[in-house]
C-alpha cells in the first residue's frame with residue numbers, strides 16, 4: 012500500500028492541483044446555478060480569458076506581471092459576471108435552457124475573439140521567478156509552483172467555505188439557493204444577490220485561469236475541457252452545495268490525474284463512469300443544496 | 306389597508322383568479338375559506354407579486370403595488386407566511402431571524418427579542434437547522450421571519466396545516482399577539498375552529514372569486530352558508 016502510494020505520489024499531487032483548481036471553478040458555477048437557475052456555460056471561457064491575460068501581462072517574466080495579470084483578471088471577471096447577470100435577467104422567467112443557450116453563445120463569441128487576438132497556437136506561461144524549480148516531496152522532485160497552486164486552491168476553498176457557511180452574507184446565499192422566492196418576500200432584491208454572486212463566481216474563474224496558466228498554458232479548446240470538468244464536478248457534488256463542490260472537485264481531480272496515469276486508455280470512461288455511478292446512486296448529487304417545490 | 310379590485314391571474318395554461326374583489330381594513334383579521342384548489346394560494350401569491358396579475362389592482366394603504374416584484378411588495382409593508390412554511394432547511398433559526406431582520410430593523414415594533422417572546426419555542430431552538438425542526442416549530446419560524454420585516458399586513462396561508470391541535474392553539478395565540486400590535490392579517494385557513502377563533506370577518510372563495518363575505522359572528526350563526534359554500538356542517 013505504502014509502496015503504491017510512493018509510486019503514484021506525483022499523480023496524486025497532480026490530482027490535488029487539478030482538484031483545487033476545479034473547486035475554485037465549480038463553486039461559482041454551482042452556487043449561481045443552485046441559486047438562480049442560471050447555468051453559466053461561459054464559465055470556461057472566463058477561465059481561458061484569465062489564462063490569456065497571463066500571456067498578455069507576461070505573468071511568467073516577473074512577479075509584477077503575475078500580480079498585474081491576477082488583478083486585471085479579477086476585475087475583468089467581476090465585470091463580466093455583472094454584465095452576464097444583466098443579460099440573463101430578461102430571460103429570468105424563461106426555461107433554464109434559454110439562459111444556458113445565451114451563455115453558450117457568449118462563450119463561443121469570447122473563444123472566437125480570443126483565437127483572433129492570440130492565434131491558435133498553444134501559448135505557455137512560466138511560473139513567476141523563484142517558483143520555477145522543483146521541491147523534494149518524500150523523495151520525488153515535484154514542481155514548486157504546483158505545490159503553491161495546491162496551497163492557494165485549498166486556502167481559497169477554505170475562505171469560500173467560511174464566507175458561505177459562517178457569515179450573514181453566506182446565509183443570504185444559502186437561503187437563495189434553498190428558496191429564493193422567500194428571500195424576495197423578505198424585501199431583498201434577488202437580482203442584487205445574483206449580480207454579486209455571478210460577479211464573484213466569474214472572478215474566481217478568471218483568477219483560476221491566471222493561476223493555472225503556468226501549468227496548462229493557454230490554448231483554444233481549453234475553455235471547453237475546463238467547463239466540462241467543472242460541470243461533472245457540480246453534478247456529482249450536488250447543485251448549490253459548497254461541500255459537494257469541494258468533494259466532487261477532489262474526486263474528479265484524482266480521477267483525471269491518477270486515472271490517466273494508471274489506466275490511460277480508460278481515463279474518459281472513468282470520468283463519466285464516476286458521473287454515471289453517482290447519478291444512479293444519488294440522482295441529486297452527493298450533497299444537494301436546492302430544495303424542490305411542488 | 307388592503308384593497309383588491311377585479312384581480313385576475315393564473316398560470317401558463319389556466320386563469321385561476323377570475324376577478325377578485327376584497328378589502329381588509331387596518332388592524333382587522335380576515336379569514337379566507339374555500340375548498341381545495343379554488344385559488345386561495347394563487348390569490349396570496351398574486352398579492353405578494355410571486356404570481357403576475359393579468360388584470361385588476363392591488364393597493365396597500367392606497368399605494369398601487371399591482372405587478373410589482375415581491376421584494377417591492379414586501380418593502381411596501383406586506384409579510385408572507387406561505388403554505389408549506391418554506392423555511393430554508395440548511396439555515397439555523399438564528400440565521401433566519403438575522404436575515405429577516407436585515408431590512409425591517411427599526412421599522413416597527415418587532416425585533417428578535419419581541420418575536421421570541423411571542424414564539425418562545427424558537428428561543429430554545431436557535432442553533433438548530435430549520436430542516437431539523439418539527440412542523441409546528443417551522444411554522445413558528447415562518448411567522449417569526451415574516452414579522453421581523455415589520456409588516457403592516459401579513460398574508461398567512463394555511464398556518465395550521467398538518468399541525469397537532471395543541472400547536473394550532475399556539476399559532477392562534479401568536480396571531481392574537483400580532484393583532485394586538487395592530488398588524489392587519491389575511492389568514493387562509495381550512496381549520497374552521499382556528500379561523501373562527503382569530504378572524505373578525507370571513508370571506509369565502511370559490512372558482513377564483515370571492516362568493517361570500519360577512520362578519521365571523523354572522524357566518525357562524527348561519528350554518529347553512531358554511532354548508533353550502535364549503536361542504537361542511
Ligand SMILES: Nc1ncnc2c1ncn2[C@@H]1O[C@H](COP(=O)(O)OP(=O)(O)OP(=O)(O)O)[C@@H](O)[C@H]1O
Nearest residue numbers: 316317321339340341342343344345346347348388
Ligand atoms: N404553479 C402552478 N402552475 C400551474 N397551475 C397551478 C400552480 N399552482 C396552482 N395551480 C392550479 O391553480 C388552481 C388553484 O390552486 P391554488 O393552489 O391557488 O388553490 P388553493 O385554494 O390554495 O388550494 P389548497 O387548499 O389545496 O391549498 C389549481 O387548479 C391548481 O392546480
Ligand SMILES: [Mg+2]
Nearest residue numbers: 345346347388
Ligand atoms: Mg393553497
